[in-house]
Amino acid sequence: MNRMSLRTLLLSLLAALVLAGCQSTGDAEVAPEPEMQEAPAEAAPAAPPMVTPAPRPVTNEEGFPLDASGRPIGYVFYFEFDRTELTPRARALLAEHAEYLKENGSVRITIQGHADERGTREYNLALGERRASAVRDYLQSMGVASSQLRIVSYGEERPVDPRSTESAWSKNRRVELAY
Amino acid sequence: MVLAFSGRRLPSLLLLWVALALGPLARGELAIEITQGVDAPVPVAVVPFAWQGRGRPPEDLGKIIRFDLARSGQFAMTAPEDMLSLPSRPEELYVRDWRVQGIAYVLLGSVRPTESGLEARYALFDVFAERLLFDETLEAPPGQLRALAHRISDRAYEQLTGIPGAFSTRLLYVVAQNIATEAETFRLEMADADGANAQTLLKSREPILSASWSPDGQTVVYVSFETGKPAIYLQEIATGRREKLTDFEGLNGSPVFSPDGKQLALVLSAGGNPDIFVLDLETRKLRQLTRHFAIDTEPSWTADGEAVIFTSNRGGGPQIYKMNVRSRAIERLTFVGDYNARARMLADGRYLIFVHRQDGIFHIATQDLERGTVQILTETSLDESPSVAPNGSMAIYATRSNGRGILAVVSIDGRVKYRLPSTEGDVREPAWSPFL
Numbered sequence: 001m002n003r004m005s006l007r008t009l010l011l012s013l014l015a016a017l018v019l020a021g022c023q024s025t026g027d028a029e030v031a032p033e034p035e036m037q038e039a040p041a042e043a044a045p046a047a048p049p050m051v052t053p054a055p056r057p058v059t060n061e062e063g064f065p066l067d068a069s070g071r072p073i074g075y076v077f078y079f080e081f082d083r084t085e086l087t088p089r090a091r092a093l094l095a096e097h098a099e100y101l102k103e104n105g106s107v108r109i110t111i112q113g114h115a116d117e118r119g120t121r122e123y124n125l126a127l128g129e130r131r132a133s134a135v136r137d138y139l140q141s142m143g144v145a146s147s148q149l150r151i152v153s154y155g156e157e158r159p160v161d162p163r164s165t166e167s168a169w170s171k172n173r174r175v176e177l178a179y
Numbered sequence: 180m181v182l183a184f185s186g187r188r189l190p191s192l193l194l195l196w197v198a199l200a201l202g203p204l205a206r207g208e209l210a211i212e213i214t215q216g217v218d219a220p221v222p223v224a225v226v227p228f229a230w231q232g233r234g235r236p237p238e239d240l241g242k243i244i245r246f247d248l249a250r251s252g253q254f255a256m257t258a259p260e261d262m263l264s265l266p267s268r269p270e271e272l273y274v275r276d277w278r279v280q281g282i283a284y285v286l287l288g289s290v291r292p293t294e295s296g297l298e299a300r301y302a303l304f305d306v307f308a309e310r311l312l313f314d315e316t317l318e319a320p321p322g323q324l325r326a327l328a329h330r331i332s333d334r335a336y337e338q339l340t341g342i343p344g345a346f347s348t349r350l351l352y353v354v355a356q357n358i359a360t361e362a363e364t365f366r367l368e369m370a371d372a373d374g375a376n377a378q379t380l381l382k383s384r385e386p387i388l389s390a391s392w393s394p395d396g397q398t399v400v401y402v403s404f405e406t407g408k409p410a411i412y413l414q415e416i417a418t419g420r421r422e423k424l425t426d427f428e429g430l431n432g433s434p435v436f437s438p439d440g441k442q443l444a445l446v447l448s449a450g451g452n453p454d455i456f457v458l459d460l461e462t463r464k465l466r467q468l469t470r471h472f473a474i475d476t477e478p479s480w481t482a483d484g485e486a487v488i489f490t491s492n493r494g495g496g497p498q499i500y501k502m503n504v505r506s507r508a509i510e511r512l513t514f515v516g517d518y519n520a521r522a523r524m525l526a527d528g529r530y531l532i533f534v535h536r537q538d539g540i541f542h543i544a545t546q547d548l549e550r551g552t553v554q555i556l557t558e559t560s561l562d563e564s565p566s567v568a569p570n571g572s573m574a575i576y577a578t579r580s581n582g583r584g585i586l587a588v589v590s591i592d593g594r595v596k597y598r599l600p601s602t603e604g605d606v607r608e609p610a611w612s613p614f615l
Contacts, residue, residue: 082496082518117561118541118561119497119518119520119534119536119541119563120477120490120497120520120521120534120563120564121388121389121521121563121564121607121608122388122389122432122433122446122476122477122490122521123474123476123477123490123492123497123520123521125409125430125432125476126430126432126446126448126453126474126476127474129429129430129448129453130474151429152407152408153409153430154386154404157386157388157404158359158386159358159359160359161359162358162359163582164561164579164582
């Protein structure tokens with residue numbers, strides 16, 4: 001096998017592995033790694049395929065970690081009425097946040113819990129706190145230090161949509177991460 | 180930023196009452212939106228009071244009393260322009276002028292300035308029995324004409340119904356403006372029960388909720404987010420002096436004075452989940468009442484101070500429970516429906532008033548604790564925060580109408596209803612004062 005085709009083989013192997021590693025269930029689009037590692041110029045014995053880890057997010061001006069396509073990793077998670085369980089999608093996004101937080105141990109976030117306006121105000125404060133706790137507990141279970149995580153509940157006091165419609169309510173039943 | 184005020188008067192009614200032509204109340208700017216009255220309201224005439232001072236009277240006493248009695252929903256008030264004569268003393272009253280219109284009671288009187296303030300002489304006359312029910316005088320310091328009028332309303336109401344009037348009481352409520360925008364503001368306000376004399380007690384960029392009165396009406400406690408999270412504050416109304424009472428990690432919520440004013444029941448979640456605690460205001464010691472992994476919140480006291488009723492979802496969804504403060508024995512009170520919260524016990528201990536969800540709609544309801552039957556009082560939806568007048572006759576609560584938060588009042592038997600919309604913004608979290 002000559003040098004050129006070995007390099008080509010390695011490059012295409014690399015491309016295939018990076019493409020596979022970039023797939024995620026969150027908002028990030030699948031995109032190839034822009035820069036490829038060149039194989040060393042000398043002939044080398046066939047090395048085992050290199051697995052390139054998922055790209056490390058950098059952050060935007062507000063400190064939010066960005067995904068591979070440069071957008072903030074999804075930081076709002078929604079809930080069913082009177083429920084506090086995380087959806088699979090939420091867990092996937094939180095896993096990405098957990099990765100970032102573990103690598104940047106000095107970064108602290110506030111986990112803000114909310115509820116929609118239905119029902120009583122103080123009970124909704126408790127619901128919001130439950131939801132924020134669910135997110136905090138999940139991040140901790142993924143290895144994030146508790147010192148990096150702070151929770152606060154706003155109950156129904158801080159809606160994103162103040163209307164009294166199902167659509168508004170579903171937008172208000174949320175937890176937001178604040179970096 | 181937070182601003183606390185002490186007794187600063189705002190120029191006019193902040194809690195604006197919608198002026199509708201309502202027959203007997205037509206052309207009064209203090210008209211309200213009565214949506215339901217009793218089937219056979221008793222016809223009552225409050226004759227414009229004679230003013231024996233110089234110039235115009237500082238307030239129209241008769242109008243204030245007329246509005247008070249109208250708001251009870253139990254009386255049909257005669258408009259002054261429909262009155263055939265305007266007596267100000269019982270001797271001047273000509274029975275036929277009232278009997279011919281089917282009016283059952285006539286309240287009349289006069290006010291004069293004295294050296295020390297004001298003096299009102301007023302009388303209530305039973306037209307059909309042709310009998311004077313009372314003929315009295317009442318004094319007030321200068322500038323207290325509205326308070327004087329409310330005392331006369333209380334007197335008349337008690338004479339006619341047997342129940343003490345609650346017209347000399349006040350309301351606390353929160354006004355929220357520009358919600359969900361950068362310009363969001365919140366104000367804790369206090370006003371007379373008829374909406375007059377609105378004053379701002381606290382102004383903030385952060386939410387305020389759960390305001391409640393001390394039994395002597397001198398102090399309020401509330402939850403404020405001014406530190407970025409909910410904390411409990413105490414504020415003296417007359418001086419504006421504030422004190423932060425609790426600011427533990429997590430929730431600090433639902434502060435409520437005990438009937439003797441010496442303790443507060445409140446909610447803390449610093450232990451990992453919201454539980455009910457009691458704070459001794461003298462020793463500042465905390466005692467934990469509930470110890471359960473469920474949400475326990477929204478406590479209130481029974482009239483004898485022996486028990487605390489509260490909302491808990493320990494059974495799955497929110498229901499009302501009662502705990503004896505000494506023995507810690509807990510019993511569940513509500514069994515109808517899957518969402519019952521924010522309960523207050525009526526003073527007789529027989530009825531509970533609370534938020535009850537039926538078919539997805541949040542109403543104010545009462546439950547007869549002896550029979551277990553539930554009666555829904557309201558036709559509004561998204562109801563919350565019921566607060567009972569100290570005479571047990573009416574409850575004020577928050578609800579939504581036409582896209583904004585309003586207050587509404589319903590009688591405990593559900594027969595009388597009226598609404599209090601505000602042009603200032605969203606109004607919520609009402610609390611009715613004790614007798615003052």
